[in-house]
Amino acid sequence: xxxxxxxxxxxxxxxxxxxxxxxxxxxxxxxxxxxxxxxxxxxxxxxxxxxxxxxxxxxxxxxxxxxxxxxxxxxxxxxxxxxxxxxxxxxxxxxxxxxxxxxxxxxxxxxxxxxxxxxxxxxxxxxxxxxxxxxxxxxxxxxxxxxxxxxxxxxxxxxxxxxxxxxxxxxxxxxxxxxxxxxxxxxxxxxxxxxxxxxxxxxxxxxxxxxxxxxxxxxxxxxxxxxxxxxxxxxxxxxxxxxxxxxxxxxxxxxxxxxxxxxxxxxxxxxxxxxxxxxxxxxxxxxxxxxxxxxxxxxxxxxxxxxxxxxxxxxxxxxxxxxxxxxxxxxxxxxxxxxxxxxxxxxxxxxxxxxxxxxxxxxxxxxxxxxxxxxxxxxxxxxxxxxxxxxxxxxxxxxxxxxxxxxxxxxxxxxxxxxxxxxxxxxxxxxxx
Numbered sequence: 247x248x249x250x251x252x253x254x255x256x257x258x259x260x261x262x263x264x265x266x267x268x269x270x271x272x273x274x275x276x277x278x279x280x281x282x283x284x285x286x287x288x289x290x291x292x293x294x295x296x297x298x299x300x301x302x303x304x305x306x307x308x309x310x311x312x313x314x315x316x317x318x319x320x321x322x323x324x325x326x327x328x329x330x331x332x333x334x335x336x337x338x339x340x341x342x343x344x345x346x347x348x349x350x351x352x353x354x355x356x357x358x359x360x361x362x363x364x365x366x367x368x369x370x371x372x373x374x375x376x377x378x379x380x381x382x383x384x385x386x387x388x389x390x391x392x393x394x395x396x397x398x399x400x401x402x403x404x405x406x407x408x409x410x411x412x413x414x415x416x417x418x419x420x421x422x423x424x425x426x427x428x429x430x431x432x433x434x435x436x437x438x439x440x441x442x443x444x445x446x447x448x449x450x451x452x453x454x455x456x457x458x459x460x461x462x463x464x465x466x467x468x469x470x471x472x473x474x475x476x477x478x479x480x481x482x483x484x485x486x487x488x489x490x491x492x493x494x495x496x497x498x499x500x501x502x503x504x505x506x507x508x509x510x511x512x513x514x515x516x517x518x519x520x521x522x523x524x525x526x527x528x529x530x531x532x533x534x535x536x537x538x539x540x541x542x543x544x545x546x547x548x549x550x551x552x553x554x555x556x557x558x559x560x561x562x563x564x565x566x567x568x569x570x571x572x573x574x575x576x577x578x579x580x581x582x583x584x585x586x587x588x589x590x591x592x593x594x595x596x597x598x599x600x601x602x603x604x605x606x607x608x609x610x611x612x613x614x615x616x617x618x619x620x621x622x623x624x625x626x627x628x629x630x631x632x633x634x635x636x637x638x639x640x641x642x643x644x645x646x647x648x649x650x651x652x653x654x655x656x657x658x659x660x661x662x663x664x665x666x667x668x669x670x671x672x673x674x675x676x677x678x679x
Contacts, residue, residue, distance in 0.1 A: 338405075339393035344678045345409075346468040348475065352379035353669040354659050371657045372618060372625065372649070374477040375411045375468060376672055385468040385674065386410040388434070395441040398449045404457070406435035412467050416487045419550075422515040434458065434488065447496040456490045456515065460505065460527055462545045463564045463578035463595070469674040473576075473597050474631045475645040476672055479613035479623075480591045484580045485562060486512035486545075492523070504528045511550030519554060523547025531567075538567030551583050558584035572599040587642045588617040603635035624652040643674045 311432065351514065352370055352432035369379045376383065387409045393402040408416070413432035423429050437455025444450040464481035465471045491509030498504055507525035524547055531539030545560040560582040569575050576595040589675040591613035600606050609629040631645035647670050653658060655664035 301501045339391055340677065341389075341391055343389040344386070344470045344676055346464045346470050346674055348383040348385045348468065348675075349381070349673045350376045350379050350383065350476075351671045352658075353671070354665065354667075355380050364514045369658065370670060371668060372479060372482070372623060374466065374482040375415060376476050376670070379409075379670065384410045386412040386470070388467075388470075390435075395439055395451060398441050398443050400441050402439045402441075404435050404437050404439075405433075408432045408434045416466050417513070419514050419516060421518060444496065447498065450494055450496040453493040453495070454491070456488055459486045459489055459495065460541070461525070461545070461560070461562045461624060462580065463576050463593070465568070468676070469631075469633070469643050470676045470678065471593055471639075473607040474609055474629055475643050475674045476629065476647055476670070477626055478591075478593050478609060478611040478629075479615070479618075479625055480578060480580050480593060480611065482616065483615055484582060484589050484591050484613065488513055489523075489525070490515050490517075493632070498528075501533060502528065502530050509547075511548055514550050517548075518550050519548040519552070521548030521554070521557075524556075536567035536569065538565060540565050552585070556585045569596075574598070587615070587617045589613070589617070591615075597615065601634075605633045607631045607633070618656075619651070619653050620655045621653055623656050625656065626650045639678045641674075641678075643676070645672045645674075646670075647672065 262415065346514070350370060355366075355369070366378055366380050368377045370377050375385055386407040388406055390404070390406045392404045394404075395402045409431050411430075412431050413434070416434065417423065417429060417432040424592050433456065435455075435457050437453050437457045439451055440451040441451050462481055462485040464477055466477060466481055466487045469475045489509040489512075490508060491507060493505060493507045493509075495503060495505040505525075505527045507523075507527075509523050511519060511523060523545055525543060525545045527541065527543040527554050529539065529541050533539075533627050541564045543560075543562050545558070547558065548554075549556045549558045560580065562578075562580040564579075565577045567575060574595075574597045577592070577594075578589075579592040581590040591611065593609055593611035595607065597605055607630070609627065611627045611629075612625070613627075614624045627647060629645060629647040629650045633641055633642050633643035649657065649668040649670075651666050654666060656666045657668040659665040
């Protein structure tokens with residue numbers, strides 16, 4: 247390329263230098279009569295020097311590009327570090343959580359109970375996380391890391407860490423970390439899963455670890471997981487909270503699936519008996535009729551903390567769906583039996599949207615349990631809650647609840663004496679992220 251430029255330049259200068267003589271022979275006027283032959287030759291020599299400098303720079307550039315290309319090819323041949331398992335998992339998992347604070351006020355506030363500290367701690371009788379009255383409550387902080395299963399052969403995990411009043415009551419295993427009330431931290435869930443190929447049902451999901459119970463409509467916790475602020479007795483006393491063990495889940499059709507669990511005792515991370523609990527469940531839906539889903543579970547196995555050989559049986563059914571576009575319903579029923587105790591209960595729920603960001607929910611429940619109160623408890627609760635979304639991630643809820651017991655001595659009046667009635671006003675503030 248540069249040799250061609252050099253030849254073209256010399257030819258051009260030579261032509262310019264000889265052009266006057268040719269023009270003069272033809273009788274035409276001289277176009278370069280102001281430049282001498284020496285000046286033209288000097289100009290040609292300067293062009294040649296410039297061309298020489300250009301050639302040198304082009305050669306240096308070509309040499310640099312060759313060195314750069316050699317280095318790039320050498321880098322490409324180096325073995326690349328594999329992405330760590332943690333980085334791969336982080337790319338596929340989701341992180342979420344919520345923070346909830348509450349307040350509970352008992353309309354019969356003021357009665358001191360002998361043997362208890364003051365008149366607020368655990369004053370609300372037969373309640374879950376809202377047992378304290380006339381005070382603010384750190385209900386729950388939950389952080390969740392989740393990698394759900396997708397294709398056959400995929401793996402996943404779920405971890406949920408809780409701190410707060412809910413965690414104190416949901417972690418009652420005395421053989422693991424002190425028992426109920428001893429620790430405000432609870433590793434509510436920690437499980438790993440594999441979607442194994444299984445020809446009869448396409449696949450079966452295998453999960454081992456600690457996970458929330460599938461039994462019952464309400465989940466033990468605050469408003470962030472439920473329709474109402476407070477939990478009914480079925481969720482507090484009649485059904486388990488978590489299981490530790492093995493779970494198998496398989497689809498039966500597009501609208502049906504089944505599950506089988508082999509687990510320790512209720513809420514037991516360390517099993518205190520040599521027997522296990524077996525849970526079988528089936529889920530039907532969603533169906534077009536009422537956009538409804540039905541869940542049915544039965545459980546049989548050893549009773550935690552009881553003598554070897556004591557067995558507990560339980561059956562629970564839930565039905566959820568839509569009565570209208572903005573009107574949801576749910577029905578929940580449970581019956582259980584173990585030595586020296588039997589219980590049963592049912593609850594009906596409605597929830598409707600009364601504005602773009604406002605919902606109204608209600609519950610009517612019945613629960614009977616021979617192990618509660620002085621001579622057993624037979625309880626009716628009537629509850630209504632109004633919730634409003636201040637922002638997409640911030641919700642406030644206000645709830646009124648009336649409890650009535652057919653058994654004397656179940657609740658407390660304003661003097662701290664036994665009563666059949668209990669009325670409370672509860673509030674919750676929930677932030678989700």
